[in-house]
Amino acid sequence: MTGAAPRRMLVVDDEEPILFALQSYFESVGFVVTAAADLELARRQLAEQPPFDVVIADLRLAGVHTTDGLAVVAAARKRSAASRILVLTAYGSAEMEKTARAQGADLLLYKPRPLPEIARLVEELLAR
Amino acid sequence: MTPVSARIFVVEDSGIVAQDIERRLQALGHQVCGRAASCAEAIEAVHATRPELVLMDIMLRGAGDGIEAATVIRDRLHIPVVFLTASSDAATLLRAREAGPYGYLTKPVDDGELQRTVEIALRLHALERERDLLREALSRAERAATLGALAQGLAHEVRNPAFAITASCDALEAQALVPPGRLDVVRRQVERLVRLMDALVEFATPGGTPTGCVALGRLLSEVRRLTETLARQRGVAVEYVAGPAVVLLQLDEIRGTQALAHVVQNAIQHSPAGSRVVVAAEVVGDGVALVVDDEGPGFADDGDPFVPFGSGRRGTLGLGLPTARRVLEDHGGQIEVGARPGGGARVRLHVRRAGLEEESG
Numbered sequence: 001m002t003g004a005a006p007r008r009m010l011v012v013d014d015e016e017p018i019l020f021a022l023q024s025y026f027e028s029v030g031f032v033v034t035a036a037a038d039l040e041l042a043r044r045q046l047a048e049q050p051p052f053d054v055v056i057a058d059l060r061l062a063g064v065h066t067t068d069g070l071a072v073v074a075a076a077r078k079r080s081a082a083s084r085i086l087v088l089t090a091y092g093s094a095e096m097e098k099t100a101r102a103q104g105a106d107l108l109l110y111k112p113r114p115l116p117e118i119a120r121l122v123e124e125l126l127a128r
Numbered sequence: 129m130t131p132v133s134a135r136i137f138v139v140e141d142s143g144i145v146a147q148d149i150e151r152r153l154q155a156l157g158h159q160v161c162g163r164a165a166s167c168a169e170a171i172e173a174v175h176a177t178r179p180e181l182v183l184m185d186i187m188l189r190g191a192g193d194g195i196e197a198a199t200v201i202r203d204r205l206h207i208p209v210v211f212l213t214a215s216s217d218a219a220t221l222l223r224a225r226e227a228g229p230y231g232y233l234t235k236p237v238d239d240g241e242l243q244r245t246v247e248i249a250l251r252l253h254a255l256e257r258e259r260d261l262l263r264e265a266l267s268r269a270e271r272a273a274t275l276g277a278l279a280q281g282l283a284h285e286v287r288n289p290a291f292a293i294t295a296s297c298d299a300l301e302a303q304a305l306v307p308p309g310r311l312d313v314v315r316r317q318v319e320r321l322v323r324l325m326d327a328l329v330e331f332a333t334p335g336g337t338p339t340g341c342v343a344l345g346r347l348l349s350e351v352r353r354l355t356e357t358l359a360r361q362r363g364v365a366v367e368y369v370a371g372p373a374v375v376l377l378q379l380d381e382i383r384g385t386q387a388l389a390h391v392v393q394n395a396i397q398h399s400p401a402g403s404r405v406v407v408a409a410e411v412v413g414d415g416v417a418l419v420v421d422d423e424g425p426g427f428a429d430d431g432d433p434f435v436p437f438g439s440g441r442r443g444t445l446g447l448g449l450p451t452a453r454r455v456l457e458d459h460g461g462q463i464e465v466g467a468r469p470g471g472g473a474r475v476r477l478h479v480r481r482a483g484l485e486e487e488s489g
Contacts, residue, residue, distance in 0.1 A: 017295075
């Protein structure tokens with residue numbers, strides 16, 4: 001971080017242990033991380049803060065059958081065309097991937113996935 | 129309508145009337161397999177002879193009448209009954225209806241009416257049986273779908289905590305709170321759980337009506353791609369003795385590839401390092417036989433390798449061969465296990481060919 005502003009990340013997941021792990025991991029590899037546990041908190045952070053460099057959102061917030069994560073994706077994409085947006089899901093489909101991309105997601109990843117791998121993919125997206 | 133020939137039982141307390149009806153039934157091509165004159169006798173004899181249809185007089189000798197006998201025969205034996213009636217009062221006919229007859233014949237019985245009523249009763253009963261079989265199949269399919277949904281839901285529920293565990297491991301290491309590598313054992317166990325859930329979903333998810341087909345060469349190259357990492361890790365050489373690659377198999381490409389890959393993986397997992405697994409394909413009759421040989425310890429005599437988790441072998445999930453069998457059978461194929469001549473295991477898959485007419489050599 002020589003002179004350059006630290007990169008900022010928003011992570012959204014309703015499962016506290018996952019949220020905490022994502023936050024501590026990405027902080028330890030140099031990101032400034034804001035954590036949000038639900039859609040409303042995520043929307044507020046997106047509205048109040050400058051655009052994030054990276055947004056990582058769980059597809060299903062609060063309940064197996066909701067796809068609130070897509071609303072986070074849409075809000076983040078509306079806020080900034082430059083944000084790199086990743087969606088995490090436990091069980092997806094090709095269709096779901098299409099929908100997520102239509103809302104503005106750059107990448108859909110299946111859980112569980114090693115965080116160093118996710119970090120590498122984030123770097124690749126940022127380098128584009 | 130094509131004439132039907134059925135085994136028919138006659139319950140009639142008048143010997144003359146019974147004889148007359150029997151003669152006419154025989155003239156129509158049916159076989160009369162017995163006769164009774166009382167309610168108790170009728171129930172016992174119908175139970176013993178299992179006819180396809182019973183012609184039942186309502187008024188019988190002794191205790192009980194034809195309606196009682198018909199009710200028992202319907203409920204216990206599920207054999208259709210047609211009532212023979214003289215002119216009966218309204219109350220009797222109402223009771224008769226409760227017995228669920230497949231028709232009524234009014235005495236004296238007219239030839240044409242006898243033929244039509246018997247034929248309609250037989251066809252109606254056959255249709256009802258078909259309906260019951262369909263219902264049963266539907267309820268089986270529903271149960272399978274429920275099982276699949278349950279497995280998928282469970283797999284989803286497992287993936288989230290699995291990710292919480294592995295992500296926590298990654299975070300702890302990244303923060304240098306634990307020595308590198310210390311948590312690998314946790315990661316491996318989580319990975320195992322997730323693989324198990326995936327295998328369960330694959331096994332429990334109904335495949336639907338199989339429609340696709342795949343070329344033999346394509347199937348084998350996909351299986352090679354899916355299994356080469358495992359083969360390399362285990363130091364096992366997998367040799368493909370391919371038949372004609374252009375043969376089309378009646379097998380969904382994705383599910384078929386997974387099924388054969390399960391069999392090959394299973395063989396690799398039970399092979400000693402430095403040994404060979406041979407996958408051979410040859411055209412046999414209207415299908416293709418795929419034979420997978422290994423030089424491992426072979427199948428144990430006790431235990432069924434096609435029962436989920438029944439292999440009892442360490443290091444495998446116990447769902448590979450059950451899943452393979454399910455896929456094969458969904459596509460009208462077969463799979464069997466045995467011994468390889470000279471030691472080891474042999475798994476033989478028989479897959480139907482698709483588009484035979486396109487082949488000529």
